[in-house]
Amino acid sequence: MFTYWDCDYLLPQPCDVAIIGGGFTGMSAALTIKRFRPRWHVVVFESEAMGTMASSRNAGFLCLGSPTELVSNIQNYGVPVVEELLRWKIMGASLLLHYLKKTISIYHKSVGYEIFSTDFPEPDRLNDQLVVLNGMLRAAGGPAQYFTKMQKAPGGWSPAVENPSWVRMAWEGQIHPAAAVARLRLQFQNLGGIISTHHPVTSLEPDSSGVLLHTASGYIRSRQVLVASNAFAAKLLPKLPVEAHRAQVLITNPLGKMPFRGNVHFREGYMYSRDVGQRLLIGGGRFLDFAGEKTDRVGTTDRIQDYLIEQLSTLTGMRSDELPVADRWSGIMGFTPGRLHPIMEIREQGMVAVAAGMNGMGTALGPYMGKKAAEMLIQEREGRAIHLPQLGFFPGSLKSSRVLSKKKSKEEKGLE
Numbered sequence: 278m279f280t281y282w283d284c285d286y287l288l289p290q291p292c293d294v295a296i297i298g299g300g301f302t303g304m305s306a307a308l309t310i311k312r313f314r315p316r317w318h319v320v321v322f323e324s325e326a327m328g329t330m331a332s333s334r335n336a337g338f339l340c341l342g343s344p345t346e347l348v349s350n351i352q353n354y355g356v357p358v359v360e361e362l363l364r365w366k367i368m369g370a371s372l373l374l375h376y377l378k379k380t381i382s383i384y385h386k387s388v389g390y391e392i393f394s395t396d397f398p399e400p401d402r403l404n405d406q407l408v409v410l411n412g413m414l415r416a417a418g419g420p421a422q423y424f425t426k427m428q429k430a431p432g433g434w435s436p437a438v439e440n441p442s443w444v445r446m447a448w449e450g451q452i453h454p455a456a457a458v459a460r461l462r463l464q465f466q467n468l469g470g471i472i473s474t475h476h477p478v479t480s481l482e483p484d485s486s487g488v489l490l491h492t493a494s495g496y497i498r499s500r501q502v503l504v505a506s507n508a509f510a511a512k513l514l515p516k517l518p519v520e521a522h523r524a525q526v527l528i529t530n531p532l533g534k535m536p537f538r539g540n541v542h543f544r545e546g547y548m549y550s551r552d553v554g555q556r557l558l559i560g561g562g563r564f565l566d567f568a569g570e571k572t573d574r575v576g577t578t579d580r581i582q583d584y585l586i587e588q589l590s591t592l593t594g595m596r597s598d599e600l601p602v603a604d605r606w607s608g609i610m611g612f613t614p615g616r617l618h619p620i621m622e623i624r625e626q627g628m629v630a631v632a633a634g635m636n637g638m639g640t641a642l643g644p645y646m647g648k649k650a651a652e653m654l655i656q657e658r659e660g661r662a663i664h665l666p667q668l669g670f671f672p673g674s675l676k677s678s679r680v681l682s683k684k685k686s687k688e689e690k691g692l693e
């Protein structure tokens with residue numbers, strides 16, 4: 278239970294903003310508020326002990342999406358929705374890189390590939406769509422000619438894929454997800470923020486001073502709350518259209534010779550593989566058992582894990598016994614059925630904000646959604662329009678936010 282000391286120093290009642298969820302979304306919101314409203318008392322509650330349910334255990338691709346994934350998104354949701362999503366990812370990735378300060382042990386600049394075998398239908402059609410995608414990306418503030426044309430992969434790239442072709446993406450980031458979350462937490466704490474891990478919030482209740490957050494250790498009063506618990510958001514806000522889905526990955530032991538370097542995507546983004554030093558990581562395969570993987574429980578299954586190793590063998594041309602597995606794990610993602618965008622809303626007279634359902638793209642998207650949520654909360658509290666400056670640069674982009682606003686605004690200087 279909370280003691281007098283806890284409440285006097287860590288959890289003054291009411292605090293200004295309580296954030297539920299310490300992943301990329303919650304930490305970005307927390308950092309934004311502390312940076313631009315340094316005197317506000319901000320507390321983050323995270324139910325996991327060390328990391329998070331997705332951000333710190335994911336595959337570490339900082340990316341905008343593979344070509345066929347984006348084409349399929351356009352078919353399902355239309356150009357404006359996808360263009361907006363790309364804009365958000367570009368701003369989110371820039372923001373994350375700004376926070377990570379491009380630290381070599383956390384972020385590695387890489388390239389991306391989508392790989393196809395000879396039986397890929399209608400390559401000319403894909404090439405036309407790539408021209409459209411490049412235009413959309415440019416309009417969204419990204420670099421020019423981000424996607425190359427589909428072309429033959431260099432000889433011997435993958436002996437097991439018949440005549441492989443690829444589309445190359447000019448930039449993709451590789452991050453160390455646990456180190457990235459730890460870095461965000463450290464920065465927030467350095468600004469005077471409080472993080473309470475291993476501390477699930479069990480329910481929310483309106484209160485005269487704002488919102489009452491119930492936890493196993495007692496309750497906390499807060500003027501405002503941000504629900505950034507992604508896959509678990511509907512547990513606190515029933516009827517919120519966010520579903521929990523599991524994702525599984527595995528990583529090999531160090532390999533003598535690396536068959537490839539970079540981020541590799543295939544099967545419309547459902548499969549992904551990358552190098553991690555001398556190791557290879559592969560993830561995906563949810564389509565093998567969509568029903569079984571629609572769960573909020575971590576765990577791995579033989580069916581998907583066997584498929585992952587089989588696919589890694591196909592990709593690399595190496596036998597599965599040449600790919601010794603060092604670790605297998607899973608995490609839980611939040612999906613918003615029937616829509617591409619996450620849920621981003623403010624409710625209860627501006628006291629509760631929601632930024633959840635990152636649809637498996639939260640490394641780039643979450644930081645932007647967190648910043649937007651912070652902006653919404655500040656705006657509600659102060660009763661005036663707030664536009665916080667965008668921080669960071671997107672690699673290779675001419676249209677960086679700093680170029681757009683060279684002069685440091687009052688907000689940027691963090692003044693109240």
Ligand SMILES: Cc1cc2nc3c(=O)[nH]c(=O)nc-3n(C[C@H](O)[C@H](O)[C@H](O)COP(=O)(O)OP(=O)(O)OC[C@H]3O[C@@H](n4cnc5c(N)ncnc54)[C@H](O)[C@@H]3O)c2cc1C
Nearest residue numbers: 298300301302324329330332335336338478507608639640
């Ligand atoms: C295995 C795997 C691989 C992935 N690979 C990639 C990738 O390469 N690139 C990419 O862009 N995306 C990837 N994703 C998706 C990405 O990780 C997520 O979209 C992103 O991390 C979501 O961030 P978030 O902060 O919104 O949510 P989370 O990281 O899930 O953070 C929300 C947190 O809220 C906590 N929480 C839940 N309920 C409560 C409560 N009641 N009280 C307190 N805390 C609570 C949870 O423990 C959780 O840690 C992957 C996901 C997984 C699982």
